Amino acid sequence: MGVEKKTYTGPSHIQQVLFNLAAFVIVIAGMRASSDILIPFLLAIFISVIAHPLVVKLRVYGIPTVGAILTVIFAIIAMGIGITSLLGTSLNDFSDNLPQYNAMINRSATNFFQFFEELGLQISGSAIIERFDPGAAMSLTSSILSALGGVLSNGLLILLMVIFMLLEASIFKYKVRNVFGTKNDGASQVDSFSNTVNRYMLIKTCSSLATGIIASIWLMVLGVDYPLLWGFLTFLFNYVPTIGSIIAAVPPSLLALIQFGVISSLASAGGYFVINIMIGSIIEPRILGKGLGLSTLVVFLSLIFWGWVLGPVGMVLSVPLTMTIKIALSNSESGKWISKLMDGQTFQK
Secondary structure: OOOOOOOOOOOOHHHHHHHHHHHHHHHHHHHHHOHHHHHHHHHHHHHHHHHHHHHHHHHHOOOOHHHHHHHHHHHHHHHHHHHHHHHHHHHHHHHHHHHHHHHHHHHHHHHHHHHHHHOOOOOOHHHHHHHOOOOHHHHHHHHHHHHHHHHHOOHHHHHHHHHHHHHHHHHHHHHHHHHHOOOOHHHHHHHHHHHHHHHHHHHHHHHHHHHHHHHHHHHHHHOOOOHHHHHHHHHHHOOOOOHHHHHHHHHHHHHHHHHOOHHHHHHHHHHHHHHHHHHHHHHHHHHHOOOOOEOHHHHHHHHHHHHHHHOHHHHHHHHHHHHHHHHHHHOOOOOHHHHHHHEOOOOOO
16 A cells, blocks of 8 residues: 655645744834834835825926926925924923923822812822823923934935935836736726825825914913924824824923913813814815724724834824825735724714
8 A cells, every 4th residue: 555645735824824923023123123214214205205296296287307306305394494493492491391390290280189188088199190190291292302303313314215205206106007017906006005195194294284283373372382392293193093182282281281270271172172173073084085094993002003113203103104004905905804994984784
């Protein structure tokens, strides 16, 4: 009798899952180790995606590609100089006064708990303050803005990458069509992915800019210190739906509390709430349409994950990065089910 030979049919499903998990861990470890290089690169991509539709618009008016790119780059430089000149002094003053603000916030928290203790409620205010430092929000805000300022110190490198990315973007579609063919599904998927990402980022940037400007004006009306600084923070964190508005509202509300009292603090928080409802919950979803939302759980997890991988800047870029992954999955037949799980839509029977 002959001996049957066993044929190797490849790795099992469990082995494949383990291989994929191992590859994922290695990639994430590499991203954390190379964050100093990766963050400017991601910021350059972020700026390029926002700027590319503007370059295309200028080309429609007959401006050559190089001229359109240089026009957009000069506009970016002018905006950067304007933001730096407006916010530089405010950020330095805020950082210098940060210990004083933290002490005043902790003092207000102590008085708050003492009020309830005088009413007979057994609340260990000192223990709560010790474990949940109210001034930590101010310290976190300062670290995020300082980290972003540190990254922007590589402005020349980021601008050079943006220029080359915009030049490449103008011929990228033609390269894809040469690779896949004009009638191939691969070319259409790449086109759909790039168009959707560009549209999402441009609309999100416009809504974030409007949110930041309105928040700055409201804080100016209330008389809260550093309104432009808080407006810029609101602009950044508006890229993070729902949670971002809450995070951005905390520092100016705390500052209003120690400046003017409870009523001004509530007015500041209420203003942010109204702005978020009007722009984030009504106007923006109507413009973006269905399928371009993320569930609150995914937003929260992406904030933690990208913040852990890339630091404070990763928190700002968390949702754009996750949204890009979601759009890529939605344009892939094998990944559509994952995209639907990440969706923020509510399905009714």
